[in-house]
Amino acid sequence: VEAGHRGHVLNLVADLRPADLAALLQHLPADLARVVFRWLPEEVTSRALPELESAERVDLLDGLSTPELVALIDPLASDDQADVLADVDVTQAEDVLVQLEDAVDIEALLSYGEDTAGGLMATEVVAVPLTATVAEATEAVRSNADAVDPVFAVYAVDEENKLAGVIPLKRLLLSPADTPVHEVCEGDAVSVEPDLDQEEVARIMERYDLVALPVVSAGGRLLGRITIDDVMNVIREEAEEDLQRAVGITGEEELSSSIFAVSRGRLVWLLLGLCGAYVSGLVIVGFEEALTIAPVLALFIPIVMAMAGNAGIQSSAIAVQGLASGDLWRSDLARRIGKELGVALLNGVVLAVALAGIVVLSGFGDDTARLALTAAIALMIVIVLSTLVGATVPLALNRIGIDPALAMGPFITVSNDILGLTVFFLVATLLYL
C-alpha cells in the first residue's frame, strides 16, 4: 500500500479517531510509521500524539524541526504537552518549551514527579470567583470551551484563588442564571496536593466515583485538575507493574521496549534467582549423603520446590493486592495471618494426603509406607511455613516503607525453595533414614 500513494493513505486515515490512528501507527513497521506520520496534516497527528506509547513517540518525533514540534505540541492540553515534551531530545525540548504559549505552566508541570498528582494534572480549569453568578460561570465555560475539554465541573475560588467549592455542570445547567455561585456549589469537595502518589490519586477517584479531581497547593490554591482518563491509565499501568513484579520483571516492560531494555529488566531477577537457586543446590548437595543412601528422595526435590514456591506466591499475591487496593490495613495483620494459617493447614492436609497417595500407588517396596509418611509430613510443614512467609513479608515490607510487590516475585519463590528443601531433608533425615 505504501508505494507513495499519499492521497490514498490520507483518505483511509482521515476518518480514524486519534486513538485508532495511534494504534495503527504503533503496528506499522517503524519506517512506514514515520512516513505516514509526516504525510498527515499537523492537526491530525497532534491529536494522536498523547495516545502513543512513549517509545513510539520518541521514534516518530525524532528528526522534526523545532517549529514543527511547536506546531504539534501547542494545541494539546497542558498535561499532554508536558508528557510529549518529555519524549523530545533534551536540548531541543528547551527550545520548544520557550516557544509554547503556556510555557510557564508546562515548566511547572514538568517540575512534578512523573508518578504524582502534579504529573497527572492539567492546568486548564474553569474557575470563577465565589461572588460570580451562574450566568457568569456559564460564560466562563464558554470562553474556555476549547482549552478545557471535557468540562465536568466549574471550580469556585475565593479572592486568593483558594478552592472554595465545586459546581457540577448539571447543577449549572439547572440553576437560574442569576443565582450566586456560592449558593449552588458543593463545599466539601475532595481535592489533593500535587505531590500525592498517583496510586493514591487513583484510589481516591475510584473510591468516591469522581471523574475530575481538583489539585490544590499546600495553602489550598487551585493548581489544576486530574481527569479520569489519565487515572484509568494509572490503574492499568500499576496493575501491569504489579504483575511484572510478580513474575520478576523490574522497570516497565512494554511491547515496544527495545530488546536490550527487555533483557535488562528481566535479567536482574534471573541473576538473583540464579544465586538463590545455587544456594538451594548447595542445600541438596549438603544432604548428598542422604541422597546416596536413599536416591528415591530426589523424586521429591521438584515437588517440594514447586509447592513451597507456589503456596508462598499465592499468599503473597493476595497480601500485595490487598495493600494496593487499600482494602488490607496494617492493623489486619493478626487476622490475616490467622486466616492464612487456616488455609495453609487445610491445603497442607489435602496435598500431604495426595502426595502420600501418589507414593503408595507408585509403590516403593517395603519402604513405601515410611516414605509416604515422611513425604506427607514434610510437605505439610513446607506448605504451612511457605504460606506464612508469603503472607507476612509483604506486610512487613510495607511497614518499613518498601514496595510490597517486590516480595511477590522470585524473592518469595527462591527463599521458599531454600526453606522448603532444608525442611524436607531435615524431616527425611529424621524420619526416613
Next chain:
Amino acid sequence: VEAGHRGHVLNLVADLRPADLAALLQHLPADLARVVFRWLPEEVTSRALPELESAERVDLLDGLSTPELVALIDPLASDDQADVLADVDVTQAEDVLVQLEDAVDIEALLSYGEDTAGGLMATEVVAVPLTATVAEATEAVRSNADAVDPVFAVYAVDEENKLAGVIPLKRLLLSPADTPVHEVCEGDAVSVEPDLDQEEVARIMERYDLVALPVVSAGGRLLGRITIDDVMNVIREEAEEDLQRAVGITGEEELSSSIFAVSRGRLVWLLLGLCGAYVSGLVIVGFEEALTIAPVLALFIPIVMAMAGNAGIQSSAIAVQGLASGDLWRSDLARRIGKELGVALLNGVVLAVALAGIVVLSGFGDDTARLALTAAIALMIVIVLSTLVGATVPLALNRIGIDPALAMGPFITVSNDILGLTVFFLVATLLYL
C-alpha cells in the same frame, strides 16, 4: 466503643461518605458490622450498599425482612439494584424484586451475563427525541435529576427509540434554548451491544476517553448506559484476576472470602502442580544413574528449575498483558517470537556465563572446566526454549479461544520445569558423563 452507645456511633458515622462507611463496615468484626448496619438510618445504609464487597453484603443483608430490603434497594440506580439483589437469598430476592418500582428493568438487567455490557449498564438515561429543542433537553435533565446522577450527556433518539446522537452536557449548556437537538448532537457516537464482554467495554471506554457509553440493542434501540466508575472496577478486577491466574489462584479470591473458598481456589493449581512436579521428579529419578556417577549434578536441579520457570513466566506475562490491553495483535506473532528469541539469546548468554563463573569459583577439581561448560550450554538451551514456550502458548490459547492468562501461571512453570530438567540431563549425559 460498641457497648450500646448507639447515639454516639451514629454521630461518628453521620458525616462519612458512603464509600468510607462501606470500608469501615468491612473492617469491623462481622457481628459488630451487623449491629452498626442495623442502627443506621436506611437512607445512609442504602447508599453504602453498592460500595460493599459482595461477600460482606451477603452477610449484612442476611436476616432482613422483605420490606426492609425493598426500602434499602429501591432508592439505588438500576445497575446497583441488580448487583445487590444478586446477593440476596434467591427465594427472598423474587419477593423483593416484584415490589421494586423498576421491577421490569431490574429483571431485564439480571438476565444479562454478569461480565457483559448488559451486566454493567444502568437503564436510567436522559433521552429526548431528535425533534426536541435544547430547552426541552435541559428540562429532561431536570426531571431525571434524581434518577440519573451523574449526567454526562443527553441521548437523542428517533421515533423508534433508536440512538441517533449524543449531546454532551457542555454543549447543552452553551447552546441557545431554541436550537433543535439534531443540530447540536454528535452523530457518530460510540455505542456497544449488551452481550459485549466487560473487558472489551473497558478497552473501548479507555481508548476513546469516554465517561459514559450508551448500550443499544442489536437493532440500535437505546437500552441504557455504562458509566466510567463501573468500568474502573472492571479494570481493577480483571487486573487482579490476571495476577491471581499468574500465581495459580482460580476463581476470584477476595480478602473477605471464606477459608474454604480460598483453599479451594488455591488447591486446583497446587494439586496440578503436585502432579506436574511428580513428573519432574520422575525425570530426575530416570537419570538416577547419571546422578550416581556424578552426584554434583544435583546442584543444578534447582538452578535449572528456577531459570526455566522464571524465564517462561516472564515472557508469558508480557504476552498475556499485551493481549489483555489489546496492544498485542495475533498478527504480531512472528515479530513477537523474533524479539523474544533475541531477548532469550542475550539473557541466556549472560546467565550461562554467570553460572560458569560460579562453577569455576566454587571449584570442582579436575572436572571444573567440563562441568562449567556443560552447565552453561544446558542453561543457555533451557533459557531459550522456556522463553519461547512462555511467549507462544498464550497466543496459541488466545487463537483457540481459551483465556491466555491460564497459561501464565503454574502451567508454564511446571511444564518448563519438566522440559528444563529433561534438556539439562540430556546435555549433561552427552557432554559430561
